[in-house]
Amino acid sequence: MIESITVDKADAALFIENLNKTFKRGGSKTYALSGVSFAVEQGEFFGLLGPNGAGKSTLINTLAGLVKPDSGSISILNNDFKAQWRQFHMSVGIVPQEITFDPHFTVSETLRLQSGYYGLRNNSEWLNKLLENLGLTDKKDASVFSLSGGMKRRVLIAQALVHKPPVIILDEPTAGVDIELRHRLWEFMLELNSQGHTVILTTHYLEEAERLCSRVALLNKGKLVALDETQKLLQQFSKERIKFALPPGTDISKIPFDIKPLANHFYAVENHNPYTLRQLLNFLNEHGLQPDGLELGKANLEEVFLSLTK
Template sequence: MSSSPPAVSLPALRFDNVTKTYRGGQVRALGGVSFEIAQGEFFGLLGPNGAGKTTLISILAGLAKATSGSVSVHGHDVVGDYAAARRALGVVPQELVFDPFFSVRETLRIQSGYFGVRNNEAWIDELLENLGLADKANANMRQLSGGMKRRVLVAQALVHRPPVIVLDEPTAGVDVELRQTLWQFVARLNKEGHTVLLTTHYLEEAEALCGRIAMLKQGRIVALDRTSALLAGTASTMLRFKLDQALPAGLAERARVTGRIVQVKAHDAAEVEQILAALRAAGCQIEDLEIGRADLEDVFLEIMQSEPAAAEARS
């Protein structure tokens, strides 16, 4: 008696050659984006402003329609099977959107009702507690600070326990406490099996949290790999120091300068010595010299400054 082949798990999210154009095709926001996210992944979608990240998420959430291509959530097409796709998805948007006439608890009860979820008080209480909203449960939404409103947006996205969580710049403009609280809770949900798709400009968050990362530039995927592989593929050494003077011309062209902090990449020990020798020869008085590994921000800038090219997904 032959045994049945093992069941193949559907991807949590699938983007198949997604394009989006405006003005009759004159403006291209997305140009054939294709990738999959496995169930249970913590996946990062990175790119500069205008790269197409929010457009892609809007298509996923049903807020915009792709010009061509398809998107599915757990096998449910977001157009042809939109109801099932929406139930499997929880989206935290960039914008602060709220109804000023309800309290926090009422807002979450109403959101539960949108998805037909009854008797949800225990989970609502858990969300309020884990997101630091317990003492604001009966406060009116318009009385909350911007950071507290963003916590409510996160709770709204999670209130129907979606298997896929999409976080679009969730920590933009919020305090350190919220960032830590949010990531602890989301990391817990991910360990419990929820798939997470994150867009963020805080690249240290993506490096710490995401197992795989895709990078968008001008509506196209220019990098798609495991986070560790992306980090391994760039210059392995980064010099960081403080400087009040102008850099020598040869170093200024390749350095990243943020105020007094200068970062210069080097590929090996010999190049480190060359950089230090050039600084000494120019009479530069450097402070707080550190020699460390390149981080995801270094990788991101290196990729964004190179020519756009399609990237093949690797496991």
């Protein structure tokens, strides 16, 4: 049983209860979200992880009003997404995964238009700060159409933040951006979080989740399969273990150890005692198997993730 609700609805930054979404196409049905419930506390830096197709974007697009759920309820800062939709949308800034813009406008115009949507004028000081923090100042008069993918993503982030929302939700904010910008975005998101904004993001970079998020939820095939403090999740799986690679196609069922496959032909042997390493090496040697990249240590988030979604 996952303890996914740890805060009262009235106090939560985000509160999701029994959210369901099925996509029907032709004769087939996809259960994109199945009974998803969890809460994020105010001020948290929270990560939503999961493999391709897990349902992360469906969840975020539901929050953005782009996808209509079959059932379930959502509230942000105690504003219900149906009953108090206006306050709901004022409370949250959402950066979608897909990049879509009206190509006719410049970066500045895009941000001013978005501000107008929230009824905001005279917020140029904040808009300039956003441009500055996202490294967009010298692009502010360029048409959005002419920007590179990484630059467009920065504009998407600025656009979601024009109304200084207390809750910020980003769907893969650093996908396809270079290392320098990724680090800059990390700093910016941490700064926003330290100023009291709740930040929720999805990412495929587990290093990013490990670094930034104090708690992470793991979705797999539309279901919540884990939710815990990042460190606890790691500890739970961080038994000392022997890690090594074997040639592709090796039949590991014949290896008489508690052996688990990881990614890229790597394997892990857990629960070992001081003799296990020598016994393992002897066995592999006797069977003509040459282990590669041998390592002793603890599991990282990548391995936790793989073992929970396998």
